[in-house]
Amino acid sequence: MIIYLARGSGTLWQPEPLPAPGALAALLGAHRAGLLARLDTPASSTELATRLGVTTTAVNQHLRALRAGGLLVSGRHGRSVLYRRSELGDRLLAGSGQPER
Template identity: 45%
Template sequence: HLRTALAGPLPAALDRDDLPERAARLLEYVWTETVRPSWERRRHVLEADVGARTARVSRGGWAAVLDELRPGTRWLGGNRFQVNTHVYPPREIAGAQLVFVPVTPQTGWVSWDEPPSRYAVVYPCAGVLADADARRSSVSAALGALLGAARAEVLVLLDAPLSTTQLTAVTGQALGSVGRHLRVLREAGLVERRRAGRSVLYARTDAGRVLVRAAAPDSGRARAR
């Protein structure tokens, strides 16, 4: 596969009999030192992203979700899906599996096995979930002043249903704090909860959505125009 990807001979550093063993040790090191310490939080972020995009399907259909996966993806209609902006010949994948894989780094790619029977579109989690700076910037000063920054952050995140555990992992707030924020938001009619299997999910109500939209940074400019 490496020779195919490089379209030529392997570099000397890779042309060795013990390459599989060395690669396995490298992957183990990466997992142990860089992924496992934060895996619980990453896992909840990934689950939250899947939940958010599933809710998006119910509101806008598959086309809306595919158009927003990552830069370059677009539903073209007629069973055609654009995965990037490169000018490559179209690939027929009828009969193969197509899976969507979220990752926490803000990047993405497409991969497949050989012979191609399964394709994976790897896409970054929504920035508001995975990126703390993006999440903070999505909370307007007006909403933060009204509710408090931490509580406003919870309300903004609940555009799609999330559990208390997911909110705790995504925001970094303590479980007790998240629980108090949810209780206050529910009592104010801004958030509702429902059971999904063994989980309890929270989401914004219509009133909560109106409040978030009204307090958005560009809402004042829109009204002024």
């Protein structure tokens, strides 16, 4: 019997690099631009922090700034708050030449 591990399981707990669009990163900063690019589907700050290998507090600071700028919307889902790009965030990302994920 030959047993193979599931593909990609060795990198499951490694932080994922943020894709930061060039011009957008210059405007917002690499971390905020990367978060904006990543939030095509709703995610909580805890989930994002775990994926990126940073603290929840750091992610929350960036999410608050992006939401205050109208680039994100948030909504409560059970005990979590989920964030996703707003229509303005989608347009800004599309105008930067960065393909949406």
